[in-house]
Amino acid sequence: MFAHPTLALAVAAALAMPLAATAAEGPHAGAAPTSSQPATNLPQAWPESVGVDSRPLVQLSEWIRKENLDVRSFLVIKDGKLIFERYSKGLNRDYNYELYSITKNVTALAAGVLVDEGRTRLDEKVAPILSKARPDLKEALADKQAIELRHVLSMSTGLFYNFKPTDDPIYYGAPDRLKLAAETTPKRPPGEAFDYTDVNPILASATLGADAGMPLQNFAEQKLFKPLGMANYAWERADDKGLVSSGWGLRLRAVDMAKIGMLVLSGGRWNGQQVVSQAWVRTMTAPSSAPWYGLYWWINDIVPTEPETHAMGFKGQFIVALPERNAVVVMTSMLPIEGGLRESKNVLAIRHMVKDFVLPALDNAQHAQLTPASKRALTRELELAAQHQGQPGAPVDPTDAPKPPKR
CATH class of the missing domain: 3.40.710.10 (DD-peptidase/beta-lactamase superfamily)
Structure with missing residues (x-):
């Protein structure tokens, strides 16, 4: 077994920060961006209200459009608040996605x-x-x-x-x-x-x-999905005997993917309840059979320079937890798969997005000023992103279609 004390300490330190334990609280008055999205039980806030510079996030969205990437959702959570929520193709937060290996x-x-x-x-x-x-x-x-x-x-x-x-x-x-x-x-x-x-x-x-x-x-629904207030979830693609795989078939909304990352950062706590033990979260996110792999969780493969653990799914599905920054990044996409398990083009893409856009946004608190101009720029870019179609970079399977709630 490999030791990974830095990540374990960072996860433990995150417990002292307000994150999933306050997930049911409403947004601070005047702090949350207005949104035409369906309701969510995650607090919302403008990036600048939690010391995040929205300009690199706007630039990230512009880059996705310029490269014509099929990025269907991209979320950033900071200090337990949803501060950046980007959808494309006319999707909204009620749609779920095939998560593959997540x-x-x-x-x-x-x-x-x-x-x-x-x-x-x-x-x-x-x-x-x-x-x-x-x-x-x-x-x-x-x-x-x-x-x-x-x-x-x-x-x-x-x-x-x-x-x-x-x-x-x-x-x-x-x-x-x-x-x-x-x-x-x-x-x-x-x-x-x-x-x-x-x-x-x-x-x-x-x-x-x-x-x-x-x-x-059924067990996951009882112990995870319902306690975390998830909606429009499904675990599909069971075999003829009714057995689902633990490797694919789960469908979650992007906001509910974010809750998984937040649960890890909080040491297994949600709304004041210990959903899974802190000891298990440490074990799960510590190296086991390889320095970069724990118990189905990847370690320091997106951000090698600081504690980081993440979930990764085929064709570009990601949940990235950054304990030292009390932040979570979520992406659903259809990006290229060539290049191998840890060096596929979709992995390279999320590394670039986090390193060159998300981290600079999180690191620029001294210039994070909430102004009418910054609000307009972010709002306008998200409106443009919502209509962007993007070109799938991987073969599209019928299961890859995002699904709205059943009516």
Whole structure:
């Protein structure tokens, strides 16, 4: 295991700052920007009212339009307040998005609740749990007896799955994903090395669901989605046996993605309640199988110069938590996927956006002046952004369409 005291200390320090614990409070009088967006239970404020210079954020939005990027939402939260909320394509805050691998990060939080409640353990062996739930898979799981939940959550099970380049049944139209995962071949001992494979979140979903005594999506709704006041959420793409994957299929609104980041910054507290323990948040965001990977959470891969942890999804979905700055950045998008897991073009894009626009905005408090001109500039740019269409940089799947609430 790798030690990461700096990030842990920064997360702990964030507890002393007003963030998720005050999320239900209304905005300060005169501080929040007017908005035609549907209501949210997050406080809102002009950037300058919390010491943030809105000019780099306006420049970020202009750059997105100039590059014609398909960035569907981009949010910045500072000190528990929603200070920048950009949508494109005529979308608004009520739409939800396919989050792809950010589903893993929410799964890690659900696992923490189960650990806190004594219903699972990181050293729990997954094969006996799954064999009990699915006796028909006992033989297939026989060579996986050493795999623990910690290996599943840290991408270090050592399992090999021969993915097909397109339309792999593990993703599309799977009649029984757990059977596919159970029949994979161990290629190295558990815990030996990081290997990012989507077999692992299938094992996670089935194991945690068995420990919870209900489908994982139902447990997450009870313990996370409802307590955090989320709306228009859905966990889709279950297989024919009703098993969702912990690696994709979760749909959240951008404002509810922000709550996930805020929950991490607050050490698991929301509105004065401990949703998941501070100890679990520290464990989840500390390096495990690699210096830059914890339990489904990435570490210092967007901002390497200060404590940072983030959730990352295929095609450009991100939740970036910056503990020292008490800030969260959220993006949903359809950006290019070429370049590999940690160096894909969408990862390079979010690094550029945070480093060259968001951090300068957060760092320029001495010039953060709330004036009629700054309000007009921000309002006008967000109006232009709302009509911007952007060109998708990745193949578009039907599930990539943002969805409004069901009426």
